[in-house]
Structure formats: structure tokens, C-alpha cells
Amino acid sequence: xxxxxxxxxxxxxNNKEKLLLIIDFxxxxxxxxxxxxxxxxxxxxxxxxxxxxxxxxxxxxxxPWTFHMFWNCLSPFMHPITKSKIRMVNSPKEFLxxxxxxxxxxxxxxxxxxxxxxxxxxxxxxLEFPVQ
Numbered sequence: 001x002x003x004x005x006x007x008x009x010x011x012x013x014n015n016k017e018k019l020l021l022i023i024d025f026x027x028x029x030x031x032x033x034x035x036x037x038x039x040x041x042x043x044x045x046x047x048x049x050x051x052x053x054x055x056x057x058x059x060x061x062x063x064p065w066t067f068h069m070f071w072n073c074l075s076p077f078m079h080p081i082t083k084s085k086i087r088m089v090n091s092p093k094e095f096l097x098x099x100x101x102x103x104x105x106x107x108x109x110x111x112x113x114x115x116x117x118x119x120x121x122x123x124x125x126x127l128e129f130p131v132q
Contacts, residue, residue: 008054018056020098021047022108026062041074048082055082057098061089061108 007019023040040060047055060067068088075083089095092109104110 008051011054017053019047019051019054020056021058022095023058023060024062025060025064025067044078044082044086048079052081055085058086059089059095059098060086061092063088 011017011019021043023043044055044058047058063071071088075086078086087094092107095104095108095110099108099110101110103112105112105114
């Protein structure tokens with residue numbers, strides 16, 4: 001929830017109303033895909049329960065077949081509005097329908113080169129977007 005709160009603060013500060021969540025399963029095995037499905041489900045549940053108007057779209061890429069299997073079983077029980085905001089993505093080009101190329105990392109077909117460094121970014125984020 002802490003990082004979601006930071007995202008919400010960053011969005012509000014920059015006059016953005018919606019969050020785009022990318023869930024990338026690249027490099028995960030079928031078994032770890034099951035664990036990641038549970039984590040992804042929990043994140044989406046938190047968004048649905050505590051930030052219902054904040055989620056613009058959640059895009060899932062490189063999902064293993066086990067994820068698709070569980071998704072097909074569990075998605076009928078999701079709130080219809082939340083479910084409508086979740087997209088299975090087959091190609092990074094599909095991100096460009098929702099995100100300007102200048103704001104998207106090169107990994108996903110954008111122009112931005114970004115390497116997260118904990119020591120550099122964590123303190124900067126805390127200063128720019130303090131969680132109350």
C-alpha cells in the first residue's frame with residue numbers, strides 16, 4: 001500500500017487522475033507465475049477496495065499459461081468495473097494505446113531509458129511525495 005500511496009500522491013501532484021499498472025511476468029516459471037498471480041490479485045484487490053477511481057488500466061504481459069488458467073476461473077468473481085480495466089497484452093506495442101512513447105520504458109516499446117536505483121530514488125520519492 002505504501003508504494004500505491006506514493007503513486008497516488010505523484011499522480012495528484014502532476015494533475016494525473018489515473019494510474020497505469022504494468023504487471024510483467026517475464027522470467028517467471030509456471031510455478032512462480034502462480035505465486036505472482038496471488039500477488040497481482042492482492043494488488044488489484046487493494047486498488048479496487050481503497051483506490052477505486054485511481055486505476056486507469058492494469059496491463060499484464062508475459063503471463064504464463066498457469067496465470068491464464070487461474071484468471072479464467074477467478075475473473076468472473078471480480079467487480080465488473082475493475083475487470084474491465086485489466087488487459088492481457090501480447091506485445092509491448094499495445095502499451096502505446098495508453099501511454100505516450102516518451103513516458104514508456106524502452107522495454108515496453110517506449111523511448112525512456114530508466115534504471116531504478118534504490119539509494120537514488122527512494123529518498124527522492126520520499127522528499128517529493130511524502131506519505132502522511
